[in-house]
Every structure is written in structure tokens, then in C-alpha cells.
Amino acid sequence: MSSCDTCVVRNRAICSGLDDREIGTLNSIGRRRNVTAGEPLIWEDDDSLLVANVIEGVLKLTTSTEDGREQIVGVAYPSDFIGRPFGQTSSASVVALTDARVCVFSRNDFDRYAREHPELEHKLLERTLAELDRTRSWMMLLGRKNASEKIATFLLEMSDRLADSGCTAATGPAKRFSLPFSRQQVADLLGLTIETVSRQFTKLKNDGIVELPSRREVEIVDRKALLNLAG
């Protein structure tokens, strides 16, 4: 029996749709790995040596300039695929934001396996196309939205993304949630400074649009107002 049998993302990750024998083979080339919050899994510009499925936790994908500016270019949630198959180098670093569990494969093994399993490649293609859509809409945010629109959009996206990561079905967007990001990380995601992020959070709180019970907790009080601000 493979560990895939009890995998919580078995029906959502790219391995869904594989039959028992295929899963067995895939299981034999992959292994579970725990990553603690803050620990890197993949380095930017390194040889692309491994790829992975996220089982549990949240990870950030980042690119950096030589002088240390950082931009978060993606966020991976459970069932997401990370890493760069079919390529020599990764264009982004991957670092765990929370303690996480992933199912890792050597890139070579994965590439070979994928080429032999069109159904898996198809799942990966659908996922990559969806990620490209999301990334493009984030470009709109980075290039054309102001600070308050960025923050509002961010909070709404968090409320959506963090809602269905649990097991409960279609609960809709979360009203209250715990951010997997520090203020600095929010800044790196939105292309702002930490001070601007902080000021915008304070403003939303003062305007009665959100509650901020603690540094990481957010409660959306007036969702409609947020939608307005998001533009």
C-alpha cells in the first residue's frame, strides 16, 4: 500500500485520475518531506533538481534582484504543483511560509514519468494554464493598481483562497482567517513597502472595513466596501 492511498490531496492534485498501478509507480519515485516555516525548498537560478506536490501548508515563490529587493511571484497551497519540469533552471525560489508537507520528485524522474503518462501531463497543463491566468491578473494589480486597491484585492483573494483549503465543501469566502504572511511578505507580494502596507491596514481598520484581532488575524467586516476598493 502506498502513502498516496491516504493522501489528503489525492483527489485534487495532478495525480488524481491515475489508476492504482500508476499511482504505485509514481509513489515509488516520490517521497514525503516536511518543510518548516521559513525553510527553502528550491533556490532561484539553481539547477531545477526537484518538483513537488503540496500536501499541506503554504509556500511562496519569489524572485529577487541582486540588491535584495524581493517580489513574491506565486503562492502554493495544498494540491498545487511546484517546481519547473522540462527545464534546466528554476526561475523562482520556493520557501515555506508555514510548516508544510510536500511530496517531492527528482525532476528527471518526474519528467520521464510524465512523458509516459499523458493524463498526468494534461492535468499539469490545466494547472499551469490556470496559474498563468492568475499570474496575469496579478500583473494588472502590480502595474496598474494603487496601494489601497492592492490591499483590498489581496484581502479578498486571501479570503477566497484560504476558505476552501479545509475539508468542508463550498463554504464560500472566509469572513475571518489567519494570514500566512508577515507584513513584509504582503509588501513583497503587492510591490509595496512594509510601511505602506501597515498604513493601509490601519486605515481599513479605522474605516471599520476590517478587524485585526492580532498581527496575522483578519476579519472582514464590510466585504462590499472591500470589493469597491478593489476596483
Place this chain on the structure above:
Amino acid sequence: MSSCDTCVVRNRAICSGLDDREIGTLNSIGRRRNVTAGEPLIWEDDDSLLVANVIEGVLKLTTSTEDGREQIVGVAYPSDFIGRPFGQTSSASVVALTDARVCVFSRNDFDRYAREHPELEHKLLERTLAELDRTRSWMMLLGRKNASEKIATFLLEMSDRLADSGCTAATGPAKRFSLPFSRQQVADLLGLTIETVSRQFTKLKNDGIVELPSRREVEIVDRKALLNLAG
């Protein structure tokens, strides 16, 4: 005999690698179409009805806010694939920047054909992964670079991209080229205003880093300086 036989991107587009019979079938579901500069091919948020290969010309992918701000989220060159297969709506508009020729397919036909041809899906996957890499590095530009870094990065990218679109092999980056963008479009690509773009161009000219013989022509005089500015 299919029109694919004489297609100039036959060996670079996702249809490369298909055998004669397969190309024949693909040819039977696609058709050539000319698009004149400024003409739209796909509308944002519309049902995703068609996908295409670019044969000749340059097209922009854009998203817009309700109040008319626009962000260019991608640029398609010959042999690139455009449109959103396996999805209900397109997340971006596609508009020709120059007169262009494309090979269009109905999305349904294409989806069906692709599902039956893993080799084609694989090519599409590789292309999508590469596009995602490029898009992510553009996020770095939008979120963390200042105006002069943006312009320098843009000119260098143009110099690379426009170099090998011709037939000559590996000529390296172009020293002189004709921009397929108006100043406004450069602004929409870089997340700036037209005035800022104009001022930065003027500055590069005054500093002797580029020559601007006409509105669309650029000659890179001091590539090293541009590389420095790009950061």
C-alpha cells in the same frame, strides 16, 4: 497538400513533431486568418471560443479595469500560441500590434484534438511553462523596478525578442530595431504613464545610450550601460 507544408513556423510552433497524417487532421480543423494592426482577435472575459498559433506579426495580451486602465500581460510573436484551451473564458484580450497572420482553431476542436495527441499537449505544456517563467520575471519588473530600470529592461528584452524573429540563425540581440509598440503601449506594458516613458527615452538619448531615429526606431548604442540600468 495542407497549407502547413509551407508554414514558416512549422518547425517552431506546437505543431512541430506531428507527422504528416496528424498535420493533415490539424489542418482540417484550423484556418489561416489575417489580422490588421489594431484589430482584436479575442476579447477579455468572453467565452473562450478560439485559440491560435501566430504565424507572422506581433500581438498584445491585455487586461483592463472597468475605469479603463490597461495592463499588457503578454506579447505574442511568431510561433507563439494564443488563447485559453480547456477553459471557459479568456482572461485577456488579444489585439494585433502589427498586421499579423494567425492559424486559428475553434477551442472545442482544438481541445478535442489536443486530448488525442499527447505530443502536442506536451509541446503546449513546455510553451506554457516557459511563458509562466517569463510572466513571473515581468512581475518582478512591475512590482520592484523603478522607471529607468523598467525602460532599460524593456529595451533589452525587445532587442532579444525581435532579433530571432527573422529567418537568420542566432544573430544575437538586435542592435537596431523597430518597436511594435506606441509610447502608450510601452507604458501599458511597464505599468507607467506615457509621459514617464517619454521622459525616460529622452534621458537615454541625452545620455548617449540609445539613438531614436524615429518614433518607432531604436538603436542601442551602449548596451553595457543598459544592462547596468536594468539591474
Place this chain on the structure above:
DNA sequence: TTCGGAATTTGACATTGGTCAACGCGGCTG
């Protein structure tokens, strides 16, 4: 419970890039 350090917030000020308005250039048309 207290302490210490990191994260966050706040304030004062500087700077970048945006806004608005006028001007200029170049190409097209009559």
C-alpha cells in the same frame, strides 16, 4: 511574571512618478 528582541506601527520628510496643460513634429489629405 518579566524581559528582550523582532515585528509592526507611526511620524516627519523626501522623492518618484503622475497629472494637467501647452507645444511640436510628422504624416496625410484636400
Place this chain on the structure above:
DNA sequence: CAGCCGCGTTGACCAATGTCAAATTCCGAA
């Protein structure tokens, strides 16, 4: 050839956001 129109450039000014520094809060460890 003259006039017009769209695109691009330039200038003056302004607002949003970044920078730097200090104060405050939070949270975990002793």
C-alpha cells in the same frame, strides 16, 4: 503647399508612496 490631426514631448506642479527614524506592541523564553 497648407492645414489638420494624432502622437509624442516638455514643463510646472502635485500626490502617492518610499525613506529614515523612533515609538510601540507582541510573543516567546527565562
